[in-house]
Every structure is written in C-alpha cells, then in structure tokens.
Amino acid sequence: MDLRFTPEERAFREEVRSFFRENLPEEIRRKMVDGHHPSKQDIVTWQRILNARGWAVPNWPVEWGGTGWDPVRQYIFLDELQSFPAPSPLQFGVYMVGPVIAQFGSEEQKKRFLPRIANLDDWWCQGFSEPGAGSDLASLKTRAVLDGDHYVVNGQKTWTTLAQHADWIFCLVRTDTTVKKQEGITFLLIDMRTPGITVRPIQTLDGGHEVNEVFFDDVRVPVENRVGQENRGWDYAKFLLGNERTNIARVGVSKQRIRRLKELAALERVGDGPILENPRFREKLAALEIELKALEMTQLRVVAAERRRETGKPDPASSILKIKGSEIQQATTELLLDVVGPYALPYRPEDEEAAQGTNEPPIGPDWAGPAAPTYFNWRKISIYGGSNEIQKNIIAKAILGL
Template sequence: MDLRFTPEENAFREEIRAFFRENLPEEVRRKIVAGKHFSKQELVDWTRALNRKGWAVPHWPEEWGGTGWDPVRQYIFLSEMQSHPAPPPLPFGVNMVAPVIYTFGSDEQKKRFLPRIANLDDWWCQGFSEPGSGSDLASLKTRAVREGDHYIVNGQKTWTTLGQYADWIFCLVRTDPAAKKQEGISFLLIDMTTPGITLRPIQTIDGGREVNEVFFDDVKVPVDNLVGQENKGWDYAKFLLGNERMNIARVGMTKERLRRVRELASLERVGDVPLIETPRFREKLAAVEIELKALEMTQLRVVAGERNREKGKPDPATSVLKIKGSELQQMTTELLMDVVGPYALPYVPEEDDDAPDLPNEPPIGPDYAAPMAPGYFNYRKVSIYGGSNEIQRQIIAKAILGL
C-alpha cells in the first residue's frame, strides 16, 4: 500500500493551511497552543467561517453540506486543523449525532437538524453514560415509555460534556425493559428546554466545570424525535462510537503538542544546558515521536480502507487508533509536566468567581507553566471516554484477532 501523498494532495494541504492562516484569529490559535480554553462564541464564529467556505462538515454527504472529498483529503483537513491548531468542530453535533441522523434518520429529521448542526445554530451534547453504567453502557436504566405521540423519559445521565451550553441532547434510553439489554434501547433527540430537565455541573480534578449531570423527570419527547427504529438504538450507538474513536486518535494535535514540548524544552535549562539537550529527555521524546509515527501510518491505512467499508459498519481497527491515540495524548501531557517541573504545581483558575480565597502572591515560574497540571489531569479521561481502552482491547481480540 502506497501511503505517500500525491502532488495534488500536497497542494490541497497548502490550500487548507492558507485558509487557516487568513481566517482563524491569532488570539484563538495562541490560546490553543498555550493549553487555554477558547470561548463558546469563538467556536461558533470559527464554525460559521468554515461553513461559509463549505468546509464545516467535510465528511458529510454532499446533499447536506459535505465537500465530496475522498477519505484522504478528509484526513488531511482534520490533520491540518489539529496541528495548526484551530478549534475542532463541536464533536457531539458534527461527528456524533449528525452521521446517525443522515444514515438512519427520517427525511424530516435530516432537513430539520443537519443544516443547523453545520452552522452551529444548535449546540448538541451526548446523553450516554449513567451512574453505574460506565463502560457497560448497555446496562443503562433511563426509561422512555410511549404514551400516544410522546415518550415519557425518566432517569439520569452523567459526564455530559458542555451540557451547560446545549440546546439539544441525543440520548440512549431503554424502551423495552424485558428484552436483552442491548436489544431494548432506543436513540432519542431531546430539546434541552423541555420541562422536567435539570442540569447540574460537576467540578473535575483539573478545576474545570465542563461536565454535568442531567436529570429527566417525566420529560415528554415527541415520537418524531426517535431516530430509526424503536429498540435499535444499540446499533446506532455502535456506529456513532466507531466514528468517535476514529477522531479520538488526534494525530495532528499530538504533533502540535510535541512541537510545543520541543519549544519549551529549549527554554528550560538543566544546569548549563537546555533540557532538550539532555540524553534522558531526548530519549523520552524520541520514544513518543516513534510511536506517533506508527499511529499515523496505522491511521492512514484505516483511511485508505474507508473506501471499501460497508455503509453504517464501524471499522474495528478504530479501536487500535483509540487506544494508541489516547495513550499518546497522555504521554505528551506528561512530557510537558517534565518540562516545567515544579512550576506546574501552582494553579489559579483563569476565571472562577466561586474559587476559594487565593494567595495574593504572583504565580511562580513562567506563564506557560500554569496550564500544564490541569491539562495533565484533564487528559486522564481520554483513555476512558468513547469506550474505555480495556473495552477496545476486547473489541480487537474479538473482531480482529478472532479470539
């Protein structure tokens, strides 16, 4: 298999880079490089700039705003977005619920939701995980009982990322409690303004509040918001998670992080020499770079195989990408912690009116050190969400190795 890019593909890469340079505000790019958070409005503005160009949803069918790019060009676009770096599209809409809608949804659902997702007119969040139903997602207990033209939903979801901004949530709900647990689940689209929905933030170990609990108390959801067939939601969830795992690899983002590691390691000194010139650090950095190159080659092989994959069928090789991609993201946060050393310890939230009394002394060490510890702790999650890495190993053993 020839994994080299053609001259036309390299020219396409340069076109993407030029657009990013000319259209992404430098302030937003610097925030991402520094490990800081961009605002909701900055993501909305960037998404709409991409949508005006016709690039907001390049992997979608052309009739719904897709570009018609082949998998290689889609890969190049995503890689350049991650390595520029630029804000990624809101994954819950663009990469998760939208492919489920345009693959399995009704024509009315496609017309209603897809254009608004592409332009980020609607902010979506994901309602899968529940207390007591983490990696064993099929054991979920949130119920949806049909009454006439509505479902009545009761239950709880947790770890709902960015739910505080959401207009809509897509949920897995149990519609047949008597069936085998994977066969009694349905896929519902729920308006977050519906009476009976309560959202409560969860503060995470890094000091952030990006995740939430969502409670449903007798929430009425129109039957028209059921995607596909009742009790077939598990099939749609597997399809969604296959797409998510492909994106979790984030090769371009890890490349950018390693560039940042090299930059900062050139500034920090050990005795009389820069850290990057010390043998032990160079050895650790080289080991990560080698593994990243292997992951990139694996992802290119998966991309090349996309042309022949049956529609709606996830590629089990995405589990390999998920495992190694998440591990490498965690490795880069560890390298950044190594670079700044004890200067990563002091951390003052950027904007937090509810923070406890904080010392009056200025931060210790360079400005770039402050986000390192929060980033390290936050990225402990990437080996868990999208299906924990232990679950991915089981998928590989069964689907690829035949064990």
C-alpha cells in the same frame, strides 16, 4: 500499500493550511497553542467561519453540506486542523448526532436539525453514560414510556460534557425491558429547555466545569424527535461510536503538542543548558516521536482501506488507533510536566467559574498554568469512547481471532 500522498493531495494540504493561516483569529490560535481551552464563543466563531467556506461538516453527505472529500482528504483536513492548531467543530454535533440524523433520521429531522448543526446555531451534548452504565452502556436505565404522541422520560445521565451550554441533547433511553438489553433502547433528540430537565455541574480534578449530571423528571419528548425505529437505538449508537473511536486517535493534536514541547524545552533550562539538551529528556522525546509516527502510519493504512472500500464496517484497527492515540496524548502531558517543573505545582484554575474569588498572582510563564490541569484531565482519554481495556478485547476477537 502505497501510503504516499499524490501531488493533488499535497496541493489540497497547502490549500487547507493557507485558509487556516488567513482566517483563524490570532487570539484563538494563541489560546490553543498555549494549551488553554477555547471558549464557547471561540468554537462558535470558528465553526461558522468553516461553515461559510463549506468545510464545517466534511464527513456529511453533500446534499446536507458535506464536502464530498474522499477519506484521504478528510484525514488531511483533520490532521491540519489539529496540528495548526485550531478548535475542532463541535464534536457532539458534527461527528456524532449529525451523521446519525443524516443516515437514519427522517427527512423532516434532516431539514430541521442538520443546517443548524453545521452552523452551530444549536449546541448539542451527548446523553449516553449513566451512574451504573458507563463502559457497559447497554445496561442504561433511563426510561421512556410512550404516552400518546409523546415519550415520558425519567432517569439520569452523567459525565455529560458541556451540557451547561447545550440547547439539545441526544439520548439513549430504554423503551422495552422485556428483551435483551441491547434490543430495548431508543435514540431520542431532546430539547434542553423542556420542563423537567435539571443540569447539575460536576467539578473535575483540575477545578473546571466541563462535565455535568443531567436529570429527567417526567420530561415529555415528541415522538417526532425519535431517530429511526423504536428499540433500534443500539444500532445507531454503534454507528456513532465507530466514528468517534477513529477520530479519537488525534494524531494532529499530538504532533502539535510535541512541536510545542520542543519549543518550550529549548527555552527552559536545567543546570547549565536547556532541557532539550538533556540526554534523558531527548531519549523520552525521541521514543514518543517514533510511537507517534507508527500511529500515523497505522491511521493512514485505515484511511487507505476506507478509500479502497475493503470493508463496509468500521475497521477493527480503529481500536488500535484509540489505544495508542490516547496513550501518546497522555505521554505528551507527562513530558510537558518535565519541562514546566515546579511551576506546575501552584493551582491556577482556568475555568472562569472556578477562578472566581481568587486574587493570587500567576507564578511562572503563562503557558505553565494549564500544564498540570491538562495532565490530570487527559487521564480520561483512555476511558471515554470505549475504555482501552475494552478495545483490547475487540482486537483479540476481531483481529487475532481469540
């Protein structure tokens, strides 16, 4: 298998890099480099810049704004986006509900929602997890009962990321309790302004407001907002999760983090020299770089298989990408704490809501502030998108035949 890029593909990479250098606002890039979260407006601004260039939804069908790129060019674009670094287009719209609507939605739904998702005119969130249905998502209990030309939805979703910003939520709901649990689920698109919806913030360990609980009390959803057929929602969810699991490797993110680690480790000193010259630190850094290169080669093999259309289903190797990708991302945050040292100890909330009421001056360099919050926050990466333990079961069955 030849994993080398062609001259045309290398030229495409340079085109992408040039566009990012010339068009990403510097204040947004600086925020990303320093490890701070982009604001909602930062994400909207950048996605609209990408959309004007025709690059906001590269994985979509061409007729709905897609680029027509093959899997290799899609990989190159995502790798450059993450390693530049630049904010990713809103995941819930571009990589989750958008492809589901494009593949399974009605023509009316495509015309109504897809252009607005591409331009981020509508902010979407994901209503899958529930208090009793996380890793076992098929056990969800939020009910939707048909009443004329509406579904009446009652229940609760949790860990709903960025629901405080959302205009719409795509939800899995139970519409049949008499069949196997996977066969009684329906996929609904719900306007967050509908009466009966309550969003309650969950404060995370880093003091931020990233996730929420969402409650549905007799929420009426038009039948026209159902994607595909009733009770086929589990099929659409598997389609969505297959895309999420491959993208979750985030090789470009780890490349950028390691590059930043080296820059900071060359500045910060321990004893008589910079941390970068410490043998133990260099040993850990080198081991991490080797693992990242192996992960990148694995991802390229998956991309090459997609280009040759060796399989019509998500490659089981995407589970390997998910496991190793999440482990490497977490390892980069651990190494950054080694560099930051005691400056990681003070609690410095980055979230505007969490920061209200505090007048404590910052301690240490500006880039040190997000180090500990990011370390704690990124513990979640090995859980969402299908926990790593579940991914190991998939590998055992699909690859090893156990």
